[in-house]
Amino acid sequence: MPVTAPKTVRLDVLARELGAELHGPGDLEVTGLGTLGAAGPGQLTFLANPRYRAHLENSRAGAVLLRADQLDVCPVAALVVKDPYLAYAKASHFFDTASVPAAGVHAAACVAEDAVVPTSASVGPNAVIEAGVVLGEGVVIGANSVVGAGSSLGDGCRIWPNVTIYHGVHIGPRSIIHANCVLGADGFGFAPTASGWSKIAQVGGVRIGADVEIGAGTTVDRGAIDDTVIGDGVILDNQIQVAHNVVIGDHTAVAGKVGIAGSSRIGAYCMIGGAAGISGHLEICDKVQILGMSLVSRSITEPGTYGSALPVDKQDRYRRNVARFRHLDELYRRVLKLERDAE
Template identity: 70%
Template sequence: MVLTLAQLAEELGAELRGDGATEISGLGTLRGATAQQLTFLANPRYRAYLEQTAAAAVLCTADQAEDCPVAALVVADPYQAFARISHHFDTTPAPLREVHPRAVIAADAVIEDNVSIGPNAVIGAGVRLKAGAVVMANAVIGDGSEVGEQARIYPNVTIYHGVIIGPRTIIHAGSVIGSDGFGFAFNEGRWNKVAQVGGVRIGADVDIGANVTIDRGAIEDTVIGNGVILDDQVHLAHNVVVGDHTAMAGKVGVSGSTRIGSYCMIGGAVGIAGHLEIGDRVVVLGMTLVSRSLTEPGTYGSALPADRQDRWRRNTARFRHLDELYRRVRKLEQDAGRG
């Protein structure tokens, strides 16, 4: 794909400062872009690299454009503009829109128009693949599941029975959707498995990273709303509900029956206990342990930042005496009150 700056400016509604005939054939960073590539400046920490950039043009704000040594496309939000333009230069191979002869497809599966099914994919009984869906090599779609219009299932994804995938949703390689939840009852020295009879419902325009695991519901369904994004290695336990447009970074773990609202942002390696309520527009910082409900919008965090080893050891040792110190202070306060 080759586009001129004039074409890009028209598409974005951007102010062009430079030669509109300049051709763009790729994307790059401020530090690494070449004279045929477009870059952007969104984070102020990288402004020092602007004056040395060798890019053909930079997406930036009006005040940043004053220091730009090359052509500029002036926009209100450079990163959003970059996101729009990036799809012109996407290198993801287009699906072949064919059913591979080595695919295994149940006789009663419904395959709508323009569907692509890769080699060794398995399509179970009663499955419905809606128009334009893509199921890549070695993926498994379990009995009675449904994959929505233009959804894309990458290689080696396993979708169990009774799972609903919404339109335009993307599930990356190695993810498992609809495995049994962690349901066991302990009695007489052993664990007795509880049948997980719910399913999983995933909305439209969801982006699920690689090696994500979403468990099926124990009784009711596990539910993922529209526009949710899940980074690699996220785990959602049975009966979790995630509201629309919530984002979770890598290695987040959410325990069973917790409900998370819409437009939340959950940082990497956050652990959320079960049966909690997380309200709309809650931000949880990385490495936080959430052990109580967070119903009010805002930013929450609990992890201690890295420190020098000697100071970390001292503070850790002192932390062990925190309860003792609290009790001593309380006694001093009570004694002072009686005096």
């Protein structure tokens, strides 16, 4: 599998591609990226946070992405932009070292006769493409990955190794699924019986939009009846659990270890912090931020920032506060009675 060598990019080319104002020699060649404090000649870095201004004043970088108000203390070439971090994100792709698989189906892959695999697609060793699968142009299926029957992947999708995509999963164009993800496993649906549990067949699927990125080890369960839906531009971190029939709106970001219980609906442009827990059958409106480690146990109907978990404290004080918390309802009722008696 060929590896793309890092590019050498002239500053004037970077400036043009990023829409930046160039201050310095346009023919200077940039060969990589570096942090503001450690970048050397030939490396590109950025200043997004004013707290690191001192690092800029002593920078040895080849060039720095920065805002206009930082230009006066920059000792090296500069690319002036409105949003240095966004410009850095775009520039990083010039130096991406990820492997670029060649098109074609590996001899050790197993591809169903009726699967649609265009010549521009790449299917790695020991990958399995089941019956009725449709792959778009330029799709990459990594080694040992499985695409289940009747699933479809849009143009430009990349599936990293050891991903399992069950039957009836549909992924939009340019989406990226990282290693060890499981998409379309059965949701947690069981009916209680006198002797245990009776499994409920999960007959829905999973629909994932365009330009979605799903981190390693994340699971997205199929719907019980309707599909589980991940909107366009959603980014999911590693080791997230998305239960059956969850709907996540466009461009929402979810950090690692979050658990989203069944049939909850999350709006667009939300940000959910790491290890947050979201109960089932509730709704979160658009543009909500949930702080890490929070428990969301009821619907949120107004945009804003929400949090719940107690911060770490010394053990003795934490235990006292927990003990007092157990008496909160009793104290509330006593205060309420005192207020009524005082009226």
